[in-house]
Amino acid sequence: MTHQLTRSHSQESKVNENRARMLISCPDRAGIVAAVSQFLFEHHANIVQSDQYTMDPEGGMFFMRIEFDMDQLNERLPALKEHFAAIAASFEMKWQISCVSEKKRLAIFVSKEDHCLLELLWQWQAGDLDAEIAMVVSNHEDMREYVESFDIPYHYIPVTHDTKAEATKQQLELVNGSADVIILARYMQIIAPAFIEQYQNRIINIHHSFLPAFVGGKPYHQAFERGVKLIGATAHYVTEELDGGPIIEQDVGRVTHRADVNELKRIGRTIERVVLARAVHWHVEDRILVHQNKTVVFN
Amino acid sequence: MTHQLTRSHSQESKVNENRARMLISCPDRAGIVAAVSQFLFEHHANIVQSDQYTMDPEGGMFFMRIEFDMDQLNERLPALKEHFAAIAASFEMKWQISCVSEKKRLAIFVSKEDHCLLELLWQWQAGDLDAEIAMVVSNHEDMREYVESFDIPYHYIPVTHDTKAEATKQQLELVNGSADVIILARYMQIIAPAFIEQYQNRIINIHHSFLPAFVGGKPYHQAFERGVKLIGATAHYVTEELDGGPIIEQDVGRVTHRADVNELKRIGRTIERVVLARAVHWHVEDRILVHQNKTVVFN
Amino acid sequence: MTHQLTRSHSQESKVNENRARMLISCPDRAGIVAAVSQFLFEHHANIVQSDQYTMDPEGGMFFMRIEFDMDQLNERLPALKEHFAAIAASFEMKWQISCVSEKKRLAIFVSKEDHCLLELLWQWQAGDLDAEIAMVVSNHEDMREYVESFDIPYHYIPVTHDTKAEATKQQLELVNGSADVIILARYMQIIAPAFIEQYQNRIINIHHSFLPAFVGGKPYHQAFERGVKLIGATAHYVTEELDGGPIIEQDVGRVTHRADVNELKRIGRTIERVVLARAVHWHVEDRILVHQNKTVVFN
Amino acid sequence: MTHQLTRSHSQESKVNENRARMLISCPDRAGIVAAVSQFLFEHHANIVQSDQYTMDPEGGMFFMRIEFDMDQLNERLPALKEHFAAIAASFEMKWQISCVSEKKRLAIFVSKEDHCLLELLWQWQAGDLDAEIAMVVSNHEDMREYVESFDIPYHYIPVTHDTKAEATKQQLELVNGSADVIILARYMQIIAPAFIEQYQNRIINIHHSFLPAFVGGKPYHQAFERGVKLIGATAHYVTEELDGGPIIEQDVGRVTHRADVNELKRIGRTIERVVLARAVHWHVEDRILVHQNKTVVFN
Structure with a gap:
């Protein structure tokens, strides 16, 4: 269908x-x-x-x-x-x-959290995202039916500790020649250095914190522990340094002492998808230049 | 002193x-x-x-x-x-x-509310406002000592219904040849058409609402009556249409049902001074072009 | 399916x-x-x-x-x-x-613009919206397949000048006893007074401007004409006065002179859906009290 | 005078x-x-x-x-x-x-950057800050005349590596019994543990970054190096861990690639003073409770 x-x-x-x-x-x-x-x-x-x-x-x-x-x-x-x-x-x-008429082709990588993928699909189907979605790649099957309902190919590539090298190989074969930019839409696996090298400044990740605060895993837990009054999200190009690549866009939302970790996540989801969508927009419209781990964004 | x-x-x-x-x-x-x-x-x-x-x-x-x-x-x-x-x-x-080295000369008009004037004086003395303050003109004496302590001339021109024409004449004599731009920093008097004509797109007013909502008098009272959840301020060039000139900058702040009119005013004061200061900045740095009652701001 | x-x-x-x-x-x-x-x-x-x-x-x-x-x-x-x-x-x-376990039942009314409906469906399927979606009512068939894929009943009730009274009757029959709150998710038809009376303070509309600025039709065109520097959206309870009911929530986004009407709409869509979703959240969690055309929101 | x-x-x-x-x-x-x-x-x-x-x-x-x-x-x-x-x-x-009528007495500590002190003085003289300003303490003489013009005592206590212990002793003698809360309004000296212990949860510092990002010195330089798209400020209670105490309030402002370090500082100054002023407000109105290095703020 x-x-x-x-x-x-x-x-x-x-x-x-x-x-x-x-x-x-x-x-x-x-x-x-x-x-x-x-x-x-x-x-x-x-x-x-x-x-x-x-x-x-x-x-x-x-x-x-x-x-x-x-x-x-x-x-x-x-x-x-x-x-x-x-x-x-x-x-x-x-x-x-x-x-401009040669649209960039996106490969969207996703794990179980679907809100960032859904935002991109929505913006795309609404005609607000000037790109083609070449494929969705996931280490889970969850989103297959939904993605395929848009006639977008869905590739399930499971990743375990042992199959990591093989998975990277499979992913590269899929995207090479078919995708111009990789979007990590809450894809919870580390991208291999070989992959990063090949798609330099063309892999966009959304990190669910206001970087450089809360690098690494479970940033909402970290934010909760620290008692911050704003939570944020950061879209950046992926480099070999974890969460250390050139920042494209950031935004924040206000939280209070009442918010537990689940509430931080709920508020954060909207920030994440808005921030990622803006970054993808700017990338596909050639608005971003990278120099020495920083971005110039002509938006 | x-x-x-x-x-x-x-x-x-x-x-x-x-x-x-x-x-x-x-x-x-x-x-x-x-x-x-x-x-x-x-x-x-x-x-x-x-x-x-x-x-x-x-x-x-x-x-x-x-x-x-x-x-x-x-x-x-x-x-x-x-x-x-x-x-x-x-x-x-x-x-x-x-x-750039020929700084624009400002004439700041103020009535009794001093926060916008104080903000401009602060930014100026901190070296953050690239302009000269040629004079302060007021229909009250309140701020004389403070302004003169910065070696800035202070001109008291009272305005009553009967002296309005005379006051306009006095004001024009003061600013002509001495001021390049007029800042209405909560100056609560209507500017005469003759004055506006002479300083077209060079009179900046701060209106204490998010225009075009709450045009005219007592905007915080209007905002309170309407029960808005954000209050705002608008810096605009003055034209003959009340609060209808080209908008330069706007910003808002969040308020709740708990805020009475005095609290709206208190929150609003910070928005007003930040918005006015930004507009003055952009004007003195030649960042604003006006076309058909709208502004192009290269900031 | x-x-x-x-x-x-x-x-x-x-x-x-x-x-x-x-x-x-x-x-x-x-x-x-x-x-x-x-x-x-x-x-x-x-x-x-x-x-x-x-x-x-x-x-x-x-x-x-x-x-x-x-x-x-x-x-x-x-x-x-x-x-x-x-x-x-x-x-x-x-x-x-x-x-708390007796969730409120929503009837979502929508016309052709789907972003607000989609946001509510997303938040609902993500478990972020503590309500049941009893039905979607539309004067167009466009969203039927998508809505029904969630097992949510979809009712097509066309509205023309001549059938308006009949349509209102049909709508009331559908929602009476089945829906506790009506969400106008960019439903572009006037709600009949009889309907409003029956669902007093239980009909939530999203207006695509920062009310009370730009009441009525084509607010983004109005905003473009006025040259505002922020655009907004307002969620409010529907009363007989057009766009005049108690305001529940508002938010804004920054725009520049570069944005034409289509770009205002694009930026506005995200503001609209975020603002409406917040208002619906607060309503279904009994966080809103209405008094004299204003809301008290305990959020 | x-x-x-x-x-x-x-x-x-x-x-x-x-x-x-x-x-x-x-x-x-x-x-x-x-x-x-x-x-x-x-x-x-x-x-x-x-x-x-x-x-x-x-x-x-x-x-x-x-x-x-x-x-x-x-x-x-x-x-x-x-x-x-x-x-x-x-x-x-x-x-x-x-x-409520027994106002809290503030001792404001300041070094050379005056914007946070000036903000507090302004809010105080405008009747917006419900507190008494008992004294200003500084390791520089710069602000003496201005502070004394408000009839507020100004204490110059120079701090060098050798006189640090003596300076702390002098400071404590000044504030003990005379000040209920200490405001570090960009006071660039480390507060001694003995001082912190005596004024537990009663020393408010403004840090010029969005903590926990950019702890320590020169946060605007750090922010510039990292290429962030928002800069922030954080008001927190002082504990022995540098910039690690309970966060009271935070806010951010948007910056672009165009902003050099000086421009970040300029934009940051307004964020700093607004954030600090809010925190002081809430403290003097008894709106803050501290528990396990986090704050509950009833604002």
């Missing part, structure tokens, strides 16, 4: 086939904006949004995100990229140009 | 004598960014921050704010402006370029 | 069969708390939570909510109520005592 | 000479509320506010705060306390009853 909560087509139709996004990071120096905007102008591209940030005018890094429209984008993009490469080289840029 | 809470000089020293800000608004079309950034590059200006916003890629308005550094800015600024005028004309731009 | 997202049974099991809630409102005078707590003590009830609020110590109203545990609650409740009636009469109390 | 920002006398006059506050904590068991409220009723006291919290209905702790009015409170309080002692003993209560 295909689920009745089908993707809103009226929303999809508004995607502009001729819109592209450009991301640039390079050492700052005079003339970057002039060179890039002159290049786009000469290629008849119309800048519709532009953000930039200079870490330090003297010797710092420069970051830029441009959205532009260009007629016949698809046909002309290869040449555009080729021409831009020369400019990029002269400024030592790391850069990318992507078509 | 000069007050001991003197302006922090360590903070002041960090002002960059060679930094300028450029504000542009014009009908959108291709090539604006390229033209402006090319112009700045050719004049050896280094862009350190740039924000832009296009209302609608097809036929909308384009807004831009650029901060740039340029050697010998003061000597070269007149020529820079002259050269830019040609570009500006070709794009039908409204524009301004100003030196 | 029964949906796989079945209600969490581990959560349900924690319900205390011996817990009751007492709500009292009466004119304030000395001795109320003493009389009530002495009464409960003599009936071997253990108070586990108690909240009270006095509007004005001199001649104001007194409001109280008590949660208590009592062995064999079900058998003893009728006698308890009978005995309490005498005390209640002497203090002119409006009061109620209810068993 | 006595400062012109004199304490608002209209505000003071509203203090009720006959209002008292009672704080109770004891092991939970049936009958506590009945016994206490019956006692107050028999002594012709009218309860105007009451809050209670039971940690765990089975074997947990019980906490209660009652505000009541009683004619001729001052004359009758000694007898009231004497009579209550018997009830208290039978329930193993820790308890206190205090007159």
Whole structure:
């Protein structure tokens, strides 16, 4: 059965086939904006949004995100990229140009807690999440029927101490070539270093605390013990350091002495899903640049 | 006596004598960014921050704010402006370029409620408000001694029904040529149309409600009557329509059924001063553009 | 097909069969708390939570909510109520005592926008909403399959100008005796006065603005036009005055000049569902008392 | 010179000479509320506010705060306390009853950062802080003139490595018998264990981070390094564990990648002063109970 909560087509139709996004990071120096905007102008591209940030005018890094429209984008993009490469080289840029109409493909990893997965599915079916959901991967079978009702493939890969290496291999085979970004939507297993290396700055985790407070397991228990007056959630890119990767977004909610651990979890669930959804949004819209374990978010 | 809470000089020293800000608004079309950034590059200006916003890629308005550094800015600024005028004309731009080191001069109008004035004085003496306070104008004498202790001129202009026209005349004489922006820091008198016309988009008022809820008098009483669960404050530019001008900033705070009107006022005071201070900040740093009764805030 | 997202049974099991809630409102005078707590003590009830609020110590109203545990609650409740009636009469109390284990039955009314309904279904299936969902009523067929997958009855009652009276009659027949509270989860039809009268202070609506700003239709368009910097949502009890009933809960989210009406709607959807869910929570847990078009919320 | 920002006398006059506050904590068991409220009723006291919290209905702790009015409170309080002692003993209560009209006396400790001190002085002079400011103690002379302009004694006690013991002795001599609570308003010296012991749960510190994140020195630098998206402040009672005492209040503010350390400090200052002011408010109104390194706040 295909689920009745089908993707809103009226929303999809508004995607502009001729819109592209450009991301640039390079050492700052005079003339970057002039060179890039002159290049786009000469290629008849119309800048519709532009953000930039200079870490330090003297010797710092420069970051830029441009959205532009260009007629016949698809046909002309290869040449555009080729021409831009020369400019990029002269400024030592790391850069990318992507078509807005080529949606990023998500692989969502989930364990038993379903609220973050459900939030992403909802936003997606409502037309609010500009991405494709390529698959859901889980170490439990619980969510299969629900996920498949949306015509989304569901892969059950159990993980035990002994099968961990095998599971990682299976996961990588599934996502390689099929997913551009991995979302750990309360996936309670450690991701193997080999996996992290392959998806650098493309694995988003939601940690259920206001990092760096309460790193590691059972953060709501830790928060309860410490008696904090706000609880939080943190979306971050996964690095080899547990809960130590670049922070994308955080938010908090107020709690009182009345809240026991279960109530903290209940309040926290809404914070977690809102924070994760925002981070995924920004990622799929190419709004995030990473530099030295920190993020620049042009939102 | 000069007050001991003197302006922090360590903070002041960090002002960059060679930094300028450029504000542009014009009908959108291709090539604006390229033209402006090319112009700045050719004049050896280094862009350190740039924000832009296009209302609608097809036929909308384009807004831009650029901060740039340029050697010998003061000597070269007149020529820079002259050269830019040609570009500006070709794009039908409204524009301004100003030196960061030329601080805006504030005239703060206040009645009996002193918290908003005190907040601005604090932020100023802490070096957090990048402006000069040219004068305080009040229809009461209450704050004279305190204000004068900072070596800031204090002008007492009483306002009664009969003296209203005369008071407006006096006020205009005081501020003309001496103040770039008027801050109504809980000044409880209506500003005359003649005054508003002369200081268009340069009079900032703090209204003690979340506009457009509770326009007019006694908003906390209105909020109490309605039983709202959040109270707010709104900083806006003053137009002839009461509490109807372009909104610059708003914020809210949570209240419960326990709060009577006095408690709403107490909670509200902190919201008011924070909201007004943010709006003044953004104004003096040229972060606000006004278009059709709405603001574009590049913060 | 029964949906796989079945209600969490581990959560349900924690319900205390011996817990009751007492709500009292009466004119304030000395001795109320003493009389009530002495009464409960003599009936071997253990108070586990108690909240009270006095509007004005001199001649104001007194409001109280008590949660208590009592062995064999079900058998003893009728006698308890009978005995309490005498005390209640002497203090002119409006009061109620209810068993926590007797969950309130919700009828959720929805039109085409599904996010508020989905939020309630989620919270319910996650075991976070302590209520039964007796039915979903809609003037559209869109959500039937999804709702029925939870084994929840779905009633399609189209509403046109001509059938309005008939539709109201049908709705009342459905809910009478089957639903304790009506949730208007973005139900875009006016509720008939006869309906409102029958469910006084038991119909909860979510309005997609920070009331009293933007009463009536298209509040996000109104908010866009006014250029507000925060958008909000308001959950309130429905009265005959449009969007004028007692406010239960409100919240806001920050927006910038970049947000067009669609973006306001997108941001607003999350605020709406969070605010409505909180209000429904508080209602089903008997945390809300209404007095003179305002709410006392013991949360 | 006595400062012109004199304490608002209209505000003071509203203090009720006959209002008292009672704080109770004891092991939970049936009958506590009945016994206490019956006692107050028999002594012709009218309860105007009451809050209670039971940690765990089975074997947990019980906490209660009652505000009541009683004619001729001052004359009758000694007898009231004497009579209550018997009830208290039978329930193993820790308890206190205090007159609202007997304001708590604050000793505010400050170093060079003045914003928290200034906030407290402002709230106090505006009549918003229901306390007396007995003295300001500082290891710098900077704020003397300003503080003395309010007729508040200013004590300069320099602290060096060698004079630390002597300084503590001097501080204790100053506050003993003269101050009920110590406010560390960005006082950058470690408080000696002897001092802490004497003022247990009566020393309030403001830490400029969202604890337990960024314990210790330079929290804004730590926050900048970690790239957090929210910065916070925490008011807590001081214990011997650095930044480890019971948390009273916390709040946060949003920051972006654009904010350098100075900007974090600037944004943080407003959070710090708001959070500290709230904590001091609650303390002087007897709204805080401490149990096992956590606070119960009846606000």
